Amino acid sequence: MQRYFVDSDAIGPDRVTIRGDDVHHIKNVLRMSPEDRLICCDGQGRDYLTEVESIGTDEVRCRIIDSSPSPGEPGVRVSVASSLPKGDKLEWVLQKGTELGADSFLPFTSARTVVKLDGKRAAKKQIRWQRIVKEAAEQSHRGRIPPVELPGNWRGLLEKFPSYDRVLFAYEKEGQSLADALKGAVGRRFLVVIGPEGGFTEAEAMEAASAGAVPVHLGPRILRAETAPLAILSCIFYSYGEMGGEPL
């Protein structure tokens, strides 16, 4: 069934009022009519099964039939901090990461980041990134739209480490395997930190470690900056039984 994210203030005790672009989509793309059913998600992990009551010029009113927790939200929360990769690579880390179940995205710049974004362009980019994530969240049946933060710097990222149970720092040069890092994990809030194309400097690796991050490697094959976060998300969710079924 078609799903739409709506603002929580659009959800009343027994009705949901859909506004904005989705109205056009309901009227002119799907050509829905009263009594058709659709799911409204509050973006906070709750789904509302509704029936269309009335379709106006700029709003669609739906009657709430039932509500339940969104099935698409993993019980393990994994945030992804990617040092800005070149070109549009971050865009598909955001799209694919959202499909896989990422909790939030923290783009940042580090010593070897090539991409430069000034404040103004960064703000414009963030709007675009958030739209990409919203669409991916709807398409993949997520119950939340993972927030994409404004690009920060390395220092600022280090300061965020304490708000996670475990910070996994992707580092080819050394570190333990992802499997071993997960065995030792306590709690279910992860931050995965991925470097730029050129990787992290040794200084950054030491700073991350002393800030509590666990350096992890992904085996003998070298993954690109945009591939590593998707592989790590897949492996973490798989090993916690969040991709359907408990592993061995």
Added chain:
Amino acid sequence: MQRYFVDSDAIGPDRVTIRGDDVHHIKNVLRMSPEDRLICCDGQGRDYLTEVESIGTDEVRCRIIDSSPSPGEPGVRVSVASSLPKGDKLEWVLQKGTELGADSFLPFTSARTVVKLDGKRAAKKQIRWQRIVKEAAEQSHRGRIPPVELPGNWRGLLEKFPSYDRVLFAYEKEGQSLADALKGAVGRRFLVVIGPEGGFTEAEAMEAASAGAVPVHLGPRILRAETAPLAILSCIFYSYGEMGGEPL
């Protein structure tokens, strides 16, 4: 150290002769000189540590110092059969799939495949696909270049099922979890079959099952046609300890 794939006939008892584009790369891009070291890989899973002896106009001769199995080849072989996705999505399934460790790629068309490729364009595409895979294999330190077959049809794909120990058929509608499908797996040769954007028809699902494929789902989040194969590759290699370290 820089790695190059060379034809096996370029490798003698104690010397490797590099020809083709790599000569330009060694001379003009890396500006190597005699006594510099590089790794030649025969593309069959064996690496040769060599030292440059002479750099000619169209060949570079290297002395073999040592040889060993390529570290980047997984012990589990996973082939990916993707129903041709739209746009250039297959290209990055090939690139990322190669990084992750895919054994080979079998593009195919099924009932809901939108992309149409006639024989001539398919042959041109295959050359491009194979180049993408070669570059990804070098960059990710693979020991083999995964072959990309010419796009086949659904019937032809079904006939290939018997040459694999286990065929995993990605099917949202039903099936067991990937984790359960792997628990029951005997042997280490997998084929992962992924549908187009519109998914497989019920008839195709039944045909795949009666041809011996195990339908698998990846949990509550709906992954795109280009995301699913990369998630499955990550999970299989992770669960077989092929991404560094044995899982729980």
